[in-house]
Amino acid sequence: MYKALTCVLIALVGITSASNVFNVKSYNIQQVASPFAQPELRLTLCPACIDIADRSINVLLELILDTGIIGSCSALCQALGQKTGSAILATVCDLVCDVVGIDEFIKMIDKADIDPIWYCEIAKMCPINDHGDAKFTKFTIAPASGPKGTTFTFDFAYTSVNGTGTGELDIDIQCPDKIPIGTGFLLEASKAGTYGQKVTVKAEPDPHCDPTQEMCEEWLPGTYNVTIQVCNGECGSKHPHSAIYDTVKGSFVLTK
Numbered sequence: 001m002y003k004a005l006t007c008v009l010i011a012l013v014g015i016t017s018a019s020n021v022f023n024v025k026s027y028n029i030q031q032v033a034s035p036f037a038q039p040e041l042r043l044t045l046c047p048a049c050i051d052i053a054d055r056s057i058n059v060l061l062e063l064i065l066d067t068g069i070i071g072s073c074s075a076l077c078q079a080l081g082q083k084t085g086s087a088i089l090a091t092v093c094d095l096v097c098d099v100v101g102i103d104e105f106i107k108m109i110d111k112a113d114i115d116p117i118w119y120c121e122i123a124k125m126c127p128i129n130d131h132g133d134a135k136f137t138k139f140t141i142a143p144a145s146g147p148k149g150t151t152f153t154f155d156f157a158y159t160s161v162n163g164t165g166t167g168e169l170d171i172d173i174q175c176p177d178k179i180p181i182g183t184g185f186l187l188e189a190s191k192a193g194t195y196g197q198k199v200t201v202k203a204e205p206d207p208h209c210d211p212t213q214e215m216c217e218e219w220l221p222g223t224y225n226v227t228i229q230v231c232n233g234e235c236g237s238k239h240p241h242s243a244i245y246d247t248v249k250g251s252f253v254l255t256k
């Protein structure tokens, strides 16, 4: 086990970190470089592991559905390594599966009950802080209204007294046509302090959205309700080490 972990650590260094890693993603929503300092001790291992988890979870589900009975962690994780051609994915899978046990692991994958942050916390690659906290101290949307094509900027900050665990910043927009759009950003565990972020939303149809495959936001005139959450773990996750620290709401108006 110890040897395997060393291999992972070395191999991970070469992987670029992912910042936009969660299930719901919208092309329209972009993170602007933060005017506040990022956590001083930047742990590159955690984002790399989140990327690994993202690449693993669906393939694990396919393997379980295709092959039926899989008796051991090593058999399942080896199959993952073979299917993806990545030994690192297999090694991290082994770390998580060994902790939760093969039966529980399969059950969780079957129920689509695995989120990448929890996966990487169990693998001991993302730090856990269950005494963390965060409160929003600022949230503005500018401009307040504009025509289709306008770029709206969400400017917000939150303060943490105890620091934060590995978590997520989740942005959801309720649109007049009821098509939900949103995105989530990984928040690496941080020390106490005030952290600011700017996110832009361009109110124009996503050129990557294929209306034959999915519903595409048209950006009709009306009021768009925005909800931003800062969370320990993935927002909405039912796993341990998960909680919503705080929520802010706002809105903007598309005039035509």
Ligand SMILES: *[C@@H]1O[C@H](CO)[C@@H](O)[C@H](O)[C@H]1NC(C)=O
Residues within 6 Å of the ligand: 130, 131, 132, 133, 162
């Ligand atoms: C902050 O940490 C202290 C000590 O661990 C704990 O007692 C307190 O409940 C924490 N605050 C929050 C908001 O979790």
Ligand SMILES: *[C@@H]1O[C@H](CO)[C@@H](O)[C@H](O)[C@H]1NC(C)=O
Residues within 6 Å of the ligand: 174, 175, 176, 177, 223, 224, 225
């Ligand atoms: C936005 O919020 C307002 C007030 O809560 C509500 O009346 C309206 O239906 C919401 N709009 C959308 C598109 O969800």
